[in-house]
Amino acid sequence: MAQAAETARTVxxxxxxxxxxxxxxxxxxxxxxxxxxxxVRAESGESALEALRELKLRGDxxxxxxxxxxxxxxxxxxxxxxxxxxxxxxxxxxxTAYADTNAAIDAINxxxxxxxxxxxxxxxxxxxxxxxxxxxxAWRSSDYRPVPATKVVGHRWSAGSSRVREFLARNQVPYRxxxxxxxxxRRLLExxxxxxxxxxxxxxxxxxxxxxxxxxELAAHVGLATTPAADFYDLVVIGGGPAGLGAxxxxxxxxLRTVLVERSATGGQAGQxxxxxxxxxxxDGVSGAQLTDRARRQAGRFGAEILTARExxxxxxxxxxxVVRFSDGSAVAAHSVILATGVSYRQLRAPGCDSLTGCGVYxxxxxxxxxxxxxxxxxxxxxxxxxxxxxxYLARGAKSVTLLVRGESLRASMSYYLIQQIEETPNIxxxxxxxxEEAHGDGHLEQLTLKGVDGGPTELVDCQWxxxxxxxxxxxxxxxxxxxxxxxxxxLAGPDLTADGRPPAEWALDRPPYHLxxxxxxxxxxxxxxxxxxxxxxxxxxxxxMAVMLVHRYLEQS
Numbered sequence: 001m002a003q004a005a006e007t008a009r010t011v012x013x014x015x016x017x018x019x020x021x022x023x024x025x026x027x028x029x030x031x032x033x034x035x036x037x038x039x040v041r042a043e044s045g046e047s048a049l050e051a052l053r054e055l056k057l058r059g060d061x062x063x064x065x066x067x068x069x070x071x072x073x074x075x076x077x078x079x080x081x082x083x084x085x086x087x088x089x090x091x092x093x094x095x096t097a098y099a100d101t102n103a104a105i106d107a108i109n110x111x112x113x114x115x116x117x118x119x120x121x122x123x124x125x126x127x128x129x130x131x132x133x134x135x136x137x138a139w140r141s142s143d144y145r146p147v148p149a150t151k152v153v154g155h156r157w158s159a160g161s162s163r164v165r166e167f168l169a170r171n172q173v174p175y176r177x178x179x180x181x182x183x184x185x186r187r188l189l190e191x192x193x194x195x196x197x198x199x200x201x202x203x204x205x206x207x208x209x210x211x212x213x214x215x216x217e218l219a220a221h222v223g224l225a226t227t228p229a230a231d232f233y234d235l236v237v238i239g240g241g242p243a244g245l246g247a248x249x250x251x252x253x254x255x256l257r258t259v260l261v262e263r264s265a266t267g268g269q270a271g272q273x274x275x276x277x278x279x280x281x282x283x284d285g286v287s288g289a290q291l292t293d294r295a296r297r298q299a300g301r302f303g304a305e306i307l308t309a310r311e312x313x314x315x316x317x318x319x320x321x322x323v324v325r326f327s328d329g330s331a332v333a334a335h336s337v338i339l340a341t342g343v344s345y346r347q348l349r350a351p352g353c354d355s356l357t358g359c360g361v362y363x364x365x366x367x368x369x370x371x372x373x374x375x376x377x378x379x380x381x382x383x384x385x386x387x388x389x390x391x392x393y394l395a396r397g398a399k400s401v402t403l404l405v406r407g408e409s410l411r412a413s414m415s416y417y418l419i420q421q422i423e424e425t426p427n428i429x430x431x432x433x434x435x436x437e438e439a440h441g442d443g444h445l446e447q448l449t450l451k452g453v454d455g456g457p458t459e460l461v462d463c464q465w466x467x468x469x470x471x472x473x474x475x476x477x478x479x480x481x482x483x484x485x486x487x488x489x490x491x492l493a494g495p496d497l498t499a500d501g502r503p504p505a506e507w508a509l510d511r512p513p514y515h516l517x518x519x520x521x522x523x524x525x526x527x528x529x530x531x532x533x534x535x536x537x538x539x540x541x542x543x544x545x546m547a548v549m550l551v552h553r554y555l556e557q558s
């Protein structure tokens with residue numbers, strides 16, 4: 001089996017089935033190159049290939065491969081031919097006896113051999129080191145530098161690939177994308193022993209290969225925290241949008257043991273925005289990703305824990321404790337809870353959309369797909385600020401952007417500054433009182449059938465990219481039976497619970513609920529999930545801060 005040290009140095013690999021020869025060449029290589037290179041030794045072609053696959057998955061670089069010609073089961077040329085598919089940039093040396101020189105010369109054409117070396121190579125200072133020095137120099141002048149990032153191999157029109165890329169991008173995890181039908185993508189699939197029928201393949205920086213990973217599995221392998229450090233906290237914040245991040249910053253900065261739980265990625269809908277221009281203090285605008293990253297780092301600096309890819313499925317009252325249950329059956333408890341679960345974009349119910357989601361049909365900005373829209377015709381469904389921001393961003397590279405709006409105009413739902421920008425952008429057009437009747441495509445979106453809301457003839461248009469922003473649905477079903485909500489699922493709190501002047505029937509305290517407090521004492525709501533909220537980033541952040549103030553008041557009186 002291959003032997004390798006746990007260092008990140010460039011690799012020189014040698015394979016020889018004779019243990020004595022194998023140890024001798026590895027000894028000579030370590031003596032001269034060991035300070036700057038990692039010497040990996042194998043005693044069969046198969047074990048050497050296994051070592052190369054492991055190195056490939058970890059993102060290590062192999063500069064030179066030395067292989068003995070006469071090995072059983074797999075000779076040196078056969079081995080180098082397979083190694084070429086894993087590390088095409090590595091320089092290749094064949095170790096031969098004098099009688100094998102003709103085979104070595106033939107190998108120059110078969111595996112693009114760089115050099116053949118006669119055994120024995122004594123003294124190495126004259127016969128081995130000059131050859132390896134030249135090949136290392138040639139290798140360094142080529143572009144085979146390491147990529148110390150997560151690698152994703154997938155298909156352009158794969159919904160699973162799109163979800164993984166979006167998850168990594170929104171969680172600020174650097175990654176490299178490789179198409180499964182490109183050479184490097186095929187090499188990574190081969191190194192992982194994957195056939196490519198199931199995609200995506202994710203290769204983490206430590207070389208772990210994950211096929212079609214679920215968010216929790218992926219998060220755990222790329223360094224995101226998924227497990228709470230304690231069983232009990234002062235405050236659990238559920239949801240990592242602007243309201244949740246604001247609550248985490250203020251809670252942790254004011255001395256509360258705070259943990260924030262997010263099911264996907266911090267930032268919420270605001271985190272997907274390409275540019276927010278009406279947020280106080282950012283006269284030149286700020287992207288949702290930038291704002292989210294700053295808020296997340298700020299919360300962490302104050303000591304808040306942030307858990308990612310944890311889905312909350314239940315909330316229970318156990319005396320003074322508020323117990324939050326996760327989908328895997330585990331739980332965490334706290335004195336108080338802030339519900340900042342936000343909302344999700346409603347699904348477009350037109351036929352064909354469900355099967356093409358992630359394959360040309362996207363909900364939200366899906367900024368990882370924006371680069372592929374260069375020079376393309378893009379359709380955006382929706383007329384609120386998020387749709388307008390996406391239109392302005394995509395218009396930078398797209399051939400055309402068409403906003404499909406059900407209403408009479410944009411004025412009822414979009415900020416004036418955005419309407420002005422859209423009107424001044426020549427490659428953006430707005431079609432009012434128009435809806436998508438059907439999406440068409442075989443494996444990916446190809447066409448849309450459009451129709452006026454008043455009826456009339458339909459129109460078939462070519463389209464490979466459609467981004468949907470059609471209203472918000474609160475993510476609150478899991479609160480059924482515990483926290484009161486309105487008919488649309490938004491959480492009732494404060495004055496909305498006492499509209500008739502009396503608190504809810506199950507309210508047991510002498511005081512009425514605080515302004516952002518739900519019908520469960522010590523459980524508060526902030527942001528878009530609250531009934532009648534403003535649906536703006538600034539108000540969400542403000543409510544997160546206000547909820548923390550009310551948590552303090554609740555804890556003082558408990």
